[in-house]
Amino acid sequence: MKPPICCICHDRLNDMDKSGLIYFKETEADKKWKKRMEDEGMVGHPPYADWFCEKHYQEAYKLKEMTKTEVLKILERK
Numbered sequence: 001m002k003p004p005i006c007c008i009c010h011d012r013l014n015d016m017d018k019s020g021l022i023y024f025k026e027t028e029a030d031k032k033w034k035k036r037m038e039d040e041g042m043v044g045h046p047p048y049a050d051w052f053c054e055k056h057y058q059e060a061y062k063l064k065e066m067t068k069t070e071v072l073k074i075l076e077r078k
């Protein structure tokens, strides 16, 4: 697991009630990643999940039906 640092602004997460890890829609590449990790019995940070601070969590959560790449593009533009 990656350390809890916001993937948009790189702030350390303090308030875990208002911030946290969000799982986005899995792409084909993500599904392949998951299968590979399972096959090899490994555990890693899922490429379709990331940490969001309290400034970005709400907005990212609303977009969780999209892929992480799409969401990051939207949030980074702001």
Ligand SMILES: [Zn+2]
Pocket (backbone or CB within 6 Å): 006, 007, 008, 009, 010, 011, 052, 053, 054, 055, 056
């Ligand atoms: Zn942030």
